[in-house]
Amino acid sequence: MALTIAVCIKPVPDSEYYNKITIDPVTKRLNRDGIPTVINSMDKNAIEAALRLREKHGGRVLAFSMAPDTAIENLKRVLAMGVDEAYLCSDRVLGGADTWATSYTLYKAIEKTGPVDLVIMGNQTEDGGTAQVPSQLGEWMGVPHLANVIALDYEDGGMVVKTKADRGTIRYSLKLPAVLAVTRDCNEPRIPSVMDILKVGKKPMRILRAQDLDLNPDFIGIKGSPTQAGEIYSPDMSRKSEALVGDPDEIALRILDELRKAGISIG
């Protein structure tokens, strides 16, 4: 059976620029101005998993993202990897969403573009790292969902999935539709070829505004987000230092004293 697969991707700050990222003390959000974004690395694993299923069983792969308009560049990269269509949910009213509001918006976008057989996502993102959105999306859709997926295939009308557990792996059989969250162990994402890049301009890509989606205003953006960041602060990384002067024996005794004062027992 040909599969229609949705993959959800998130643009995250490029790790090369982590030292330039600051936290807004008022909004408690990352200040991303001027920081280039890249596709969250596990989302690339999700794309790869979807593309392999399409290559084996036929069908099409659709990418979804909720992000500012600038994320169009990230979606072009997704199309270059081989995804067939891309949709960007971008609107000011969607800003400030927590994982719950984000998963709701993605759910409505997927619903809007038509039924899908399977949703594949990265297990977690490099910036937030909550690992909540895949399960929440599964709940909104009312379908089975699994996290920590390290292998998957389509067999006899359903998915056969292996997940990583604390002590080994667990094998599941799932009915479709379903939501799967994959880890880096799942595959090695492909790098687009020059010919793939040249095809990007011919593929459908659309920005979905809030008005394009049948959204409940109470479930989106800051208003629809039950989670609000509490206190956020940068830990004080300064260190006390003192120069010890004197002859070597004196200095050695001082070091022992200081260690004892710090609660370190010395025989």
Next chain:
Amino acid sequence: MFEFFNENQVMLASVAKELVEKEIATHAAEWDEKDHCPTELFKVFGQQGMLGVFVPEQYGGAGLGITERSIILEEVARHSAGFAIALMTHDLATAAILNHGTEEMKKTWLPKLCAAEVIGGLSVTEATGGSDLSNQATTIEKNSAGYLLNGRKVFITNSHIANLNIWTGTSGVNEKGRKVLSAILIPPETPGLSAGRKENKLGLRGSITGEVIAKDVQCGPDSIVGKEGKGSAVALHTIGNYGRSGMAAIALGILRASVEEAVKFGNERIIYGNPLSKIPEMQAIIADNQVEYEAATAMLYNATAIYDNGKDAIPKLAAAKYFATEAAVRASRRTMDLMGGYGVINEYPVGRFLRDALANIPSGGTSQIMRVIVAGSLLR
């Protein structure tokens, strides 16, 4: 990044960077130390469409230009200038066939070169020097079976790994009694062609450079590339456009590496309680490196755009190759200065950058020859 790249070129740079970081970055120092050419990577670059990117789709390429080729080579040279020149030279055989070969040659060999089913080489330089082009001892004699090739070429990149070779050699004399050259294609497995001495180079290690010897190499009647007696035009066009844009792109990669290493080391090295980069004199080094990188970038990609628009770019490419290469020498040396003692420790890559930049000077024509070309274009 060059501001006037189009969307596809921007994405190409990003994709090439990702490929290079995956396949090359962590191995570059070892290839340099062992002077090892990772020939298996030719196929990887072929599969990614990054060989012969300027070849039209009908012959297995992407139908782009030397701008895109330079973008790819710059990314490769950012981590391994040595492997970049190996790829660069492979493309010279491709370019010679594309621009001067027969339709049969294009159909037969271009798809194989683009996919790296064969590795290409271009043999022009002889012991008397590369720039003394018309004085070639190699002979191409017409006979009943086609053409018989005899000679010895030196300083040939891909000498020991190329199996599809294009040679130049003397095929006769003109009405003034001067030697005339022809270019000839030698298919894989042709008897009589062998590799000789392998050079131990200062830089650009990770590519193989050496001697190639032709002893009674019999080529078929349809093996002349371009017209008989017009081999100089094949060599000058190929080296002047594809060779020098390639070498300039490699210099850009070294320049960028020198900038990035200087910034990294400057931020990480703590001196007098602060990062080294807080010291104005160190900032001057970083600024000079960046300024020269930006200038070289503008020169090269302006020149490649001119060529890709179908206009003559030979003097501008010579200027770009000259400036970018000499700037790479200066920049890598400055980064060494910034690093102090660490700069001369081979655990750090900057010594390799300097050696690569120096080895870049004679490849495709020395800086002096580049200046002759630039001046010649103004004085004629």
